[in-house]
Amino acid sequence: MKPANGHLPRRKLLQGLGCLSAGLAATGAAPVADVTENVRPPDVTTNPPRQWGPGAPPSYTPDPDVVIIDRSFRDLLFSAATIHRVWDQGTWLEGPAWSSEGRYLLFSDTVTSRQYRYLWETGEVTVFRPESYHSNGNTFDYQGRQISCEHFLRRVIRWEHDGSVRVIADHYEGRPLNSPNDVVVHPDGGIWFTDPGYGDGFTEGHADEPGGEANPDGKIRWRLGEELIGEIGGNKRQADHTFRVDPSGRIEAVLTQAQLPNPNGLCFSPDHKSLYAISSGRQPGGNGHDGDQAIHVFDIQKDNTLANPRLFTNMRFQGVQMGPDGMKADIFGNLWCGAGGPLGLCGVFVFNPEGHLIGRIRLPHGVSNLTFGGPKRNWLFMCAGESLYRLQVNTQGVAPA
Template identity: 50%
Template sequence: MQQPQDDAARIGRALPSRRAMLAGAGATLASATSAFGQPEPPSTVTTPPRDFRPGASPTTYFTDPDVVTVDPSFERYIVPNSAIRRLWTGALWAEGPAWNSLGRFLIWSDIPNDRQMRWLEEDGHVGIFRSRSNNSNGNSFDRQGRQVSCEHITRRVVRYELDGSATILAESFDGKPFNSPNDIEQHADGSYWFTDPPYGGQLYEGTPDEAGGPSNPQGHLNPRLGQPAGLRTNKRALPNALYRIDPTGRIDQVLTDAQVPNPNGLCFSPDHKTLYLSSTGKGPGDTGPGGKGEIYAFDVGTGPAVSNKRLFSDCVVDGVKCGPDGMRTDVDGNLWVASNAGRAVGYNGVTVWNPQGKLIGRIRLPEVCGNLTFGGPKRNRLFMTASQSLYAVYVNTQGAGPA
């Protein structure tokens, strides 16, 4: 996962005027009254801003003010009396939410704290699920109910079997270690697809290269500090890429950095015939220009074959770059995308696009959103990992598949 500073730097020059604009909008909202004579509820853009804490005053009279309709087609997906809730806070950088349907719990990664967390649906309890997690990032539950995780420190993909054992699914390609596996999803044919950008090659989210490697060129950093004895450190040797793990165990390189710079979040359409892939900014050790915060779509063929590359969205909303990261589709094929707009208040959270690439809705959060997934017993609750916190809101649709 790329950290927020890249997008913040990119939009920094435009912030004063935008802040003034948002402050004016906030003042208007704060003084407005609803058709029923009640003050409009606070929002992320009001002054003072909305309080998301569990014990805060109610924020919703009818439709959450931070669930925003951009196109009328989005109205059908809104649950009017459902409010965005902050379920928990306390992470350093929250990522990789995944819903376990059988156990009715959500897990996610707190990458810098080297742990996975768990939220229980029956009572909202949050506890540590796995520590150490090897600075895991993306997580998923496959169609057999097994957890699959992308690990930064070990540069590998692991699967936790139903008997409690763990299997290494991928740790190298062509004899070279991966950079830092990031996000993963299972295809309907049983294969696993995962991205491998370089964001884990830094002290905060993983471990840098050995001395002389791209993320540690001067050798001033010691990658072994704070790590268990026997950790195998490496130098970056592969391009950023997208990979596919065949059910036979064969690993194929599907796309490289030259085709989609810094591949990050990924997901499939409900029929698994379309692959969506986010392209984010430069990471540690990158020598190329890096991604531009865009989403690309591809037709999925047999095995690792993809074709018909096309720009799905540049993720610019009202002139603000809402950098994409993790994403999921719903059963109607709409794409729900985590939004990283840096310091642009009111644009962090989630953007929602129809299958034709048209923005239809937004969910505004007070923190940068890194990833999301559908969960809950009916798979109609959107869980969002955003910087230090976990948020959720009910929606009037279901996620397209287990994730």
């Protein structure tokens, strides 16, 4: 049900059941062998829908669900590549991150509170951590250490090389964090992360204690689950912030709730002189404030403050407000953004450095987050609902080597 404020709830917005074609109407007829330039084969948006997974028939090339809007997008593609569903046994997948040292893709299932890894050599997906405290965003720093955002414990942590865990941040100005969401690392050793309230609920974390914004009337039994873990994160949320933690451990707010409400995905430009940040929709306990569901960009000053705020893209497409979530930049400065929205529009949106939409990747679910992986960083991995997808591309992602 659409709420009175006119915004789709985040999960409903991101979870599309399929994508309706703006082109070919579904006929249900079997494709013929001699497909010409003017006849598009069935794709994920048709009825019957495109088949995925083991046993599915081979995909057409070029893939009809990799949509070229500007010819510059063609240069970023490997024409013989097709989208593949790698795995579909999750619940709500988030935070994909590539480990160069381990040669695996790490990703979170925020609902089941597990972390998984996709092994490059075998293509197998295995449980990496059976309890991740409802982790969401993940990344690897320039020393190959894993950094994760934990919703249940409302903190950002780093796994050291000896297997120990270091808490990077769990409080700001004496108050607990909300639910750290996305995290990126800078070559100077700084760790940047967003702290909205999407984990302030029992689906992906735990609600506030009675009287908190995510549990104002106290009906939610917010301590349930504590007995299984032995501890619980902060119990009353504060305002949204985007934070930076310097190498000494000092935490500072680089963006306030007023400057960027409901902060979500983060990404640096290839030269690390600009920060892209997503302002997403209303969240649990949001106290009525809404983000604009757009991507904003800021200049990073020498003292790590942000200046010259401007709109990168409003994420409106064909008259529809899309819901951006996670994003990554490639080496040419293009921004690849996962988005949810109405049937037929969900998937990945690709923008050039000037903010112009140059291409799309259509998927049967909204994309929560994505990253570039593989030994050459030329495979795009996309988390979409319960599934993980991949596509080989003709560019490389920007990330620690």
